[in-house]
Every structure is written in C-alpha cells, then in structure tokens.
Amino acid sequence: MASTSVSRVVPASPARVWELIGGFGSLPDWLPYIPESTFTEGGRVRHLKNPDGxxxxxxxxxxxxxxxxxxxxxxxxxxxxVDYLSTVRVHEISDDENAAEVQWFGRFVPVGATDEEVVDLFTGIYRDGLDALAETLGG
Structure with a gap:
C-alpha cells in the first residue's frame, strides 16, 4: 500500500474554508480539474467529470x-x-484566525504502475488542488 499527503496554509479562517470545501459536492467550486459533480444514493456517492469527460x-x-x-x-x-481512501481536513492555526491549514491525504494500492508513479500522481493532484483552493480564497 502506498500513501501521500499534502498540506497548504490558505488565507481564510477555518470556518470559511470549510464552508467552501466541506460539502461533498463542492469540488467544482474550487477545483478546476473537476468542473461537474452530481449525486446518487442520497448524496453519499458523487459522480465527477474531469475536463476530458x-x-x-x-x-x-x-x-x-x-x-x-x-x-x-x-x-x-x-x-x-484500487483500495483508494482519501481525506480532506481543515485545521486551525493557533496564532492566526484568518488562515487555515488544509490537508489532503490518501492511501491506495497501485495496479499496473509503481508505488512511486502513483504517489507522484496523487501528490500532484493534491498539490494542484490545494494551490487552486488558495487562489480561489484570494491567496
């Protein structure tokens, strides 16, 4: 099993960050890689489309x-x-109420690729996503 984790300080309070990213269907609001999100199973399953469809x-x-x-x-x-499980978490920063740390991490089993290739893939996705989040929040 492989894993990766990326974190980024963003220029907004934890409450504001969570308001933007905390909804399970909110990815299109801050992640350019995902322009569309729809739900099934009462909101427990999301169907995302990337720019390539x-x-x-x-x-x-x-x-x-x-x-x-x-x-x-x-x-x-x-x-x-396979066996991909990921978490998005917003942390408070003790000395700055107008900033938050966002952590995105995951674990997974590569199939048809090396651990390093898949770790690099998801590290890039998480990093680019958190960069896009910071930009959306004005930073």
Missing amino acids: EVIVERLMAFDEEQRYYSYHILQAPFPV
Whole structure:
C-alpha cells in the first residue's frame, strides 16, 4: 500500500474554508480539474467529470462537521489504483484566525504502475488542488 499527503496554509479562517470545501459536492467550486459533480444514493456517492469527460465515482465514507473533515473511497476512476481512501481536513492555526491549514491525504494500492508513479500522481493532484483552493480564497 502506498500513501501521500499534502498540506497548504490558505488565507481564510477555518470556518470559511470549510464552508467552501466541506460539502461533498463542492469540488467544482474550487477545483478546476473537476468542473461537474452530481449525486446518487442520497448524496453519499458523487459522480465527477474531469475536463476530458472521464468519470470518477466516489463514496463518502466519513464526515465530521465539527472536526472539519471528510473521507471518501474511489469506486471508479481512470487512475491505476484500487483500495483508494482519501481525506480532506481543515485545521486551525493557533496564532492566526484568518488562515487555515488544509490537508489532503490518501492511501491506495497501485495496479499496473509503481508505488512511486502513483504517489507522484496523487501528490500532484493534491498539490494542484490545494494551490487552486488558495487562489480561489484570494491567496
């Protein structure tokens, strides 16, 4: 099993960041790689489309409004992995109420690719996503 984690300080309070990213269907609001998100199963499964029209289907596994995180499992995607579980979490920064640390991490089993290739893939996705989030928030 392989894993990766990326974190980024963004220029907004934890509450504001969570308001933007905390909804399971909110990826199109801040992640340019995902322009479309629809739900099935009462909002527990999201169907995402990337700019190439590829479909990614993910199931919400855990959600905690108070702790500001959610975890999800990929059911279908154009990625060379199985057993993918990822979490997006917003942390407070003790000395700055107008900033937050956002962490995006995942674990997965590569299929048809090396651990290093898949770690590089998801590290890039997480990093680019958090960069886009910071830009959306004005930083």
